[in-house]
Amino acid sequence: MTPLAISAYTVTSAVGRGRDAHLAALRAERTGLSEQRFEDAELATWIGAVAGLDAVRLPREVAEFDCRNNRLAELALGADGFLDAVAAAREKYGARRVGVFIGTSTSGVRQTELAYRDRGTAESLPDWFDYRTTQNTFSIADYTRSRLGLDGVAIAVSAACASSAKVFASAARAIAAGFCDAAVVGGVDSLCLTTLYGFHSLQLVSGEICRPADAGRKGLSIGEAGGFALLTPGADPGAAACLGCGESSDAHHMSQPRPDGAGAVLAMRAALGELDPADVSYINLHGTATPANDASEDAAVSTLFGTTVPCSSTKGWTGHTLGAAGIVEAAFCLLAMEQSFMPRSLNTREKDPALRANVLLGARDQPVRYALSNSFGFGGTNCSVLFGPAP
Amino acid sequence: MSVAIKAVGLAAPGLAGWADAAPILAGTRRYVPAPESAYAPTLLPPNERRRATAAVKLAFRAAEDAVTGSGADARELASVFASSDADMSVLHRICAALAQRPRLISPTDFHNSVHNAASGYWSIGVGSMAPTTTLSAHDASFVAGLIEAVALARERAADVLLVAYDVVAPPPLAAKRPLAISAGVALILGPMAGTHGSLEIDLDGDRETACDDPALETLRTGNPALRALPLLSLIAARRAGAVTLRGTGGLHVAARYTP
Numbered sequence: 001m002t003p004l005a006i007s008a009y010t011v012t013s014a015v016g017r018g019r020d021a022h023l024a025a026l027r028a029e030r031t032g033l034s035e036q037r038f039e040d041a042e043l044a045t046w047i048g049a050v051a052g053l054d055a056v057r058l059p060r061e062v063a064e065f066d067c068r069n070n071r072l073a074e075l076a077l078g079a080d081g082f083l084d085a086v087a088a089a090r091e092k093y094g095a096r097r098v099g100v101f102i103g104t105s106t107s108g109v110r111q112t113e114l115a116y117r118d119r120g121t122a123e124s125l126p127d128w129f130d131y132r133t134t135q136n137t138f139s140i141a142d143y144t145r146s147r148l149g150l151d152g153v154a155i156a157v158s159a160a161c162a163s164s165a166k167v168f169a170s171a172a173r174a175i176a177a178g179f180c181d182a183a184v185v186g187g188v189d190s191l192c193l194t195t196l197y198g199f200h201s202l203q204l205v206s207g208e209i210c211r212p213a214d215a216g217r218k219g220l221s222i223g224e225a226g227g228f229a230l231l232t233p234g235a236d237p238g239a240a241a242c243l244g245c246g247e248s249s250d251a252h253h254m255s256q257p258r259p260d261g262a263g264a265v266l267a268m269r270a271a272l273g274e275l276d277p278a279d280v281s282y283i284n285l286h287g288t289a290t291p292a293n294d295a296s297e298d299a300a301v302s303t304l305f306g307t308t309v310p311c312s313s314t315k316g317w318t319g320h321t322l323g324a325a326g327i328v329e330a331a332f333c334l335l336a337m338e339q340s341f342m343p344r345s346l347n348t349r350e351k352d353p354a355l356r357a358n359v360l361l362g363a364r365d366q367p368v369r370y371a372l373s374n375s376f377g378f379g380g381t382n383c384s385v386l387f388g389p390a391p
Numbered sequence: 392m393s394v395a396i397k398a399v400g401l402a403a404p405g406l407a408g409w410a411d412a413a414p415i416l417a418g419t420r421r422y423v424p425a426p427e428s429a430y431a432p433t434l435l436p437p438n439e440r441r442r443a444t445a446a447v448k449l450a451f452r453a454a455e456d457a458v459t460g461s462g463a464d465a466r467e468l469a470s471v472f473a474s475s476d477a478d479m480s481v482l483h484r485i486c487a488a489l490a491q492r493p494r495l496i497s498p499t500d501f502h503n504s505v506h507n508a509a510s511g512y513w514s515i516g517v518g519s520m521a522p523t524t525t526l527s528a529h530d531a532s533f534v535a536g537l538i539e540a541v542a543l544a545r546e547r548a549a550d551v552l553l554v555a556y557d558v559v560a561p562p563p564l565a566a567k568r569p570l571a572i573s574a575g576v577a578l579i580l581g582p583m584a585g586t587h588g589s590l591e592i593d594l595d596g597d598r599e600t601a602c603d604d605p606a607l608e609t610l611r612t613g614n615p616a617l618r619a620l621p622l623l624s625l626i627a628a629r630r631a632g633a634v635t636l637r638g639t640g641g642l643h644v645a646a647r648y649t650p
Contacts (some may be wrong), residue, residue: 001546042494096594096642106504109482118488124563133566136476137506137527142639151640152594155526155535158477158506166524173542177392178595198501227453247522248516254442255502263520376500379511381523 001172004183004242005235008085010076011331013318016050018079023335025317026343027364033209033221033319038191043200046209048223049191050321058147065106065143067134069190075144076188076226085230088147088203089182092179099180100154101171102141103163103187104354105323105377107156108134110349130341132176139339141333144228153179158323160377161286162247163187165326167243171231172323181243187327195222195322202255205311210289210320212313213298213345213359215352218291223319227327235390240334243370243386246270257293263382264374268304271372271384277305279292280386281368282342284329285359286376287313288320294355297374302356310359316346326375326383332373334385392541392592395585397550399626400457401584402430402449403610408456415607416620416627422606427573431459434458434465435516442499443512445573446478450509450556450591451516451576453616463519463550463579470542470552472525473536474508475615476568479560480504493632509556515644532557532615533576534636534644540580541592550581571613573627576623588650596635622646 010018014032014339015025025032032044056071077083103263115129133139141156153174157166164187176217189195199205199222206219212258233243247270250263255266272280283305286297301311321328336342342364345351351359370388399409405425414420432451435443443451450472458465476551481504488496501590505511507525514523522543526552528535533555539554556575560568601620602608611620621634629650636644 109486112482112486113489114456116490119563126569129567132529135482136529136568138475138529138532138639141527141593142529145640146418151642153535153642154540154639155528155539157524159510159523159525160505160507169522170524170526170539170542173546174538177542177545179392179538181543193494194485194504197494197496198498198504199490201498201501202494224434247524249520249523250509251514251518251520253515254439254508254511255498266520287396307635316429377507378505379507380514381507381511 001244002176004172004231004233005390006240006242007232008082009222009228009229009331009334010080010082011227011328012050012076012079013321013328014050014223015317015375017075019335023339025058030257031346034099037081038196041193041196043062044207044220045205047191048221050224060325062143062146064130064250065133069140069188070143070226072190072226073140073272074190075149077228082228086184089094089230089262090149095149097152098147098150099152099174100141100150101157101170101183101185102144102168103167103323103326104140104155105158105163105189106192106194107137107223109140109194110190111135113193138160138333148184149341159274159381160273160378160379161322161325162172162375162381163326164385165322165373165383165385166247169247172245175338182232184228184230187324188226189321189323190224204290209347210315211347212289212315213355215296215350217274217291217294219290219359220288221319223321225318225321225328227324227331230372237391238389240337241390244271244273246384248382251299252380255378257296257376259314260297261296261303263380264300264376266295267382267384269366271386275370280370282308282336282371283309283311284333284373285311287315296356298357308358308372310342310358310360312343312345314343319334329373330385333373336368336371337387341365342368392545393589394544394580394586395540395583395589396626397462397463397579397585398457398583399587400453402452402456403574404572412625416624417579429504435512439512439515444481444503446556446558448510449510449558449573449575450554453556453577454552454554457579459575463580466519467521468511468550468552469521469547470510470523471536471540471543473532474535475527475529475532475557476560477506479564483561483564503551528639530615531637531639533618534638538592544580544582548582550579552577553580557615572610574614574616576616576619588648591647592643593645596645599633600634
């Protein structure tokens, strides 16, 4: 693909709001996860909750979108000068020519949960519940589009936990096809009972803090996050850019990855394009800390990269932020490139001896030229995104 | 951007399959309303068929209608699934279960709750490791899917399967998201000449095109996938022309058809 410059980006998660907060937490090895409960959930687990969402108020002209997920979007959009960067792009390209591509898995489902709770024995849902602006999958993309004053192509990509990696692919091909000149990509997913109890029903949630790649890993910790990036054409040589995207399907199982990782290999190879796998400096793993995911991804990574390329999962900081994982981990890759820093696999006490890839058990201060980010989801959908300097 | 149309699939009440529906959409046969008929996807293995939801089966019905007889190898096709709401029955069961104690969610419901369930079952059913994506753009989901599919066909220089589908919600959700009917539409689009003519997509449309037949117009506005009907009417009649499909926000998309 034609490289697209990352003109601006921002991330908000349990770790904090904005890039500096994330960089500080990465360096200090300070997790955003905690043992608190979400609302009245009765599950004993660790979660990655974003502080202060209850106090967020949406601007009046987009107030109809009010729900936890869109509040998280609002909080995230306001950091790192992102609003100003988009305003400048809107000025330069026109509101019709800047596309919006936002990933989410559950959009505003928390609002529907509350509507069903408040319904009691009534036949109908309460009047305050607005389906289109909260529950509908497109709500998060429509909020982002409306908030940023953009009126071009806009979609919500909802491919489970690969959603906000796949937005890079959708934006790149829309730009290549001439449907837009630049794009806001992002992902937002927020805590809800659906995912907490849902992953619990599949016995994929850990009772302790998640420990990616650990011999004793017991599953994931669920987190919430929002992140955005502005992609523009004509990247200056050396500027941070999205260089490639790869997508594939496992064709195996709805909620279990292919044990041999063959689907993930296809996605990673497609993202690399002409780049030699040996030239990749760092891989940010999907690394959810479920026994099956980490084993499958390890098979894929060691097949394509051997056992020397440094890699780590950053879910020990944020938890698994589901549809937002792709954009959060894209931000971690971009921070790693800027800072010549590779985060370790946090909370990993003893690496699973069955895993062959070079999972970092300690942080490294080392240049990161090309960084690859993996995101895989239910339905067997895989996406890898390559970041590096524009040629 | 211009693409060839290789095949069309359709599944809606009274429009049971493209071969049957084409004369109706072309205006040479009258539309007769009919209830939704039962359907068992042929490309879904028995195990998956048991677990699949109504939305998944509907997506398969439209997709199978397009793929069958098209000469396309389903395993090789990249795919785009476009749905405003995926399966609201699953959403209903999960939210109802969470409002009770103890909160017990069915694991099958949970894995079926992802918006990309149909895309996942499709890749498993046909054994495809090709790229697939799933998107939503509320009532503009068909045209958003069309844009994605055209861009994907261009990127891969290969055929792409587009499936747009939505099913009616159960109460009490139905009152909050009223869809008149369940329906699915599928297209196979590609870079090389196809048997159904070609399509050019631009973002310069003005006023949304309606269906001339009031019965078809009721269908068009009753399901996001059937916003495709004015375009499908041109294809069915093999009549050169342009229609405007309403996009998100103020966007209007012009689809120019050449037989």
